[in-house]
Amino acid sequence: MSPRGARRFVADLLRGRRPRSFRAQDTDLDELRAAIMLRSAQPGSGVPREEFVTDLHQRLADQLAGKSTTALAEPVRGPRPVVDGTRRRLVAASSIAASAAVVGAVADHVLTTRTPASGGQAGPQTLVPDAGQWRTVAASADLTEGGVQGFDLGTVVGFVSRTGGALRAVSGVCTHLGCRLALDAPTRQLNCPCHRTSFAINGELLRYQLRVPPPALPQLEVREADGAVQIFAPPGQA
Amino acid sequence: MLRVVSEEFYPDWEAVYRDNVARVYRLMFAKVGNRPDAEDLTAEVFATALGPLRVSASAAEVRAYLLATARTVLAGHWRRTLGREVTTLTDEDSLEAVPVDAPTSADTASRAARMLAQLPESYRRILELRFLESCSVREAATAMGISVTYAKVLQHRALRAAAALREVSE
Numbered sequence: 001m002s003p004r005g006a007r008r009f010v011a012d013l014l015r016g017r018r019p020r021s022f023r024a025q026d027t028d029l030d031e032l033r034a035a036i037m038l039r040s041a042q043p044g045s046g047v048p049r050e051e052f053v054t055d056l057h058q059r060l061a062d063q064l065a066g067k068s069t070t071a072l073a074e075p076v077r078g079p080r081p082v083v084d085g086t087r088r089r090l091v092a093a094s095s096i097a098a099s100a101a102v103v104g105a106v107a108d109h110v111l112t113t114r115t116p117a118s119g120g121q122a123g124p125q126t127l128v129p130d131a132g133q134w135r136t137v138a139a140s141a142d143l144t145e146g147g148v149q150g151f152d153l154g155t156v157v158g159f160v161s162r163t164g165g166a167l168r169a170v171s172g173v174c175t176h177l178g179c180r181l182a183l184d185a186p187t188r189q190l191n192c193p194c195h196r197t198s199f200a201i202n203g204e205l206l207r208y209q210l211r212v213p214p215p216a217l218p219q220l221e222v223r224e225a226d227g228a229v230q231i232f233a234p235p236g237q238a
Numbered sequence: 239m240l241r242v243v244s245e246e247f248y249p250d251w252e253a254v255y256r257d258n259v260a261r262v263y264r265l266m267f268a269k270v271g272n273r274p275d276a277e278d279l280t281a282e283v284f285a286t287a288l289g290p291l292r293v294s295a296s297a298a299e300v301r302a303y304l305l306a307t308a309r310t311v312l313a314g315h316w317r318r319t320l321g322r323e324v325t326t327l328t329d330e331d332s333l334e335a336v337p338v339d340a341p342t343s344a345d346t347a348s349r350a351a352r353m354l355a356q357l358p359e360s361y362r363r364i365l366e367l368r369f370l371e372s373c374s375v376r377e378a379a380t381a382m383g384i385s386v387t388y389a390k391v392l393q394h395r396a397l398r399a400a401a402a403l404r405e406v407s408e
Contacts, residue, residue, distance in 0.1 A: 009320075013272050016273060019275070021320060030401035031398060032324050034353070035271060035369070038271075038350055039369055041346050041349070046268065048263040048277070056284065057252070059285075060284055064289070
């Protein structure tokens with residue numbers, strides 16, 4: 001008998017509902033794949049609803065007209081029953097930022113070199129220096145759940161945060177013209193002092209008043225070792 | 239309705255949308271198997287892609303770019319829902335190859351048919367009834383002349399057997 005999560009996933013598919021998330025095991029995967037493959041062989045399943053096509057068109061028009069900057073990525077997602085709501089929401093937000101970052105890179109790549117880019121494994125645009133080292137920016141104990149801390153390593157400035165148990169670090173420089181971002185702790189936002197641009201602490205662009213949306217903030221590699229939070233950054237100038 | 243062939247250019251984002259929304263949706267449905275997720279992911283692809291998109295790119299480039307975006311969006315979806323990449327968009331998936339007018343893509347249907355053909359009759363039948371014809375367990379049990387309890391057991395076994403076939407894991 002397959003584990004409960006996988007069984008429920010299949011039952012949801014059969015009811016045409018959004019499957020509930022669960023922590024899948026490798027042994028579940030083929031069964032999930034078989035179920036998905038069978039469901040998508042249903043006649044008519046691959047045709048979008050007229051309403052959906054019309055509605056999405058309208059939302060895109062609004063987005064492109066600048067009525068909302070993050071509107072699409074967020075409210076599109078309906079409520080989904082989750083075990084751990086907060087974590088999911090934050091993870092979801094970060095992966096949207098991640099795709100935005102990749103896309104920024106992909107767009108230039110595709111359009112200038114005509115090479116199909118593969119975004120699948122690229123993940124978010126991550127700053128990995130050629131000659132980096134793990135440099136401590138905070139004591140683990142000082143960065144508690146939900147916390148955000150700025151750091152300045154001389155070579156790189158940024159913000160590190162812990163959300164849903166996971167660490168994340170983003171660059172602290174605005175992707176528009178390079179002004180240093182300031183943390184607004186109550187709202188957990190990074191604000192640009194120059195042009196009223198704001199980013200989420202996961203790097204996602206929240207607000208801008210520019211003609212072209214600036215890309216999401218680059219991510220930095222972050223780890224926890226020996227009770228310290230460390231960033232992979234170039235060595236500092238002594 | 240505007241028709242654009244791949245050597246041409248899209249006049250504006252609306253043309254990009256009209257020409258590709260059904261293709262992106264169909265690709266996504268084949269990867270997630272349910273409408274709510276397919277709709278959300280399709281929306282996410284366009285929301286993410288249209289902003290930075292330059293319409294000076296050729297239609298083929300725009301599609302390559304939409305596909306690359308779709309790949310990232312799908313990977314993100316699995317990461318946040320199941321923590322495993324259940325399905326991926328591979329190099330074999332292309333937006334051009336998606337026939338928008340057919341009720342099901344020939345590829346999806348034929349893969350499923352090949353898979354079912356390898357299963358014993360009762361397994362094949364229960365999967366057809368439940369997954370392809372959307373029968374309830376009770377309806378499927380009645381159609382097969384078996385009890386509801388046994389229909390459930392049979393469905394689990396059949397899906398497990400299907401999962402073990404090469405068509406699925408490749």
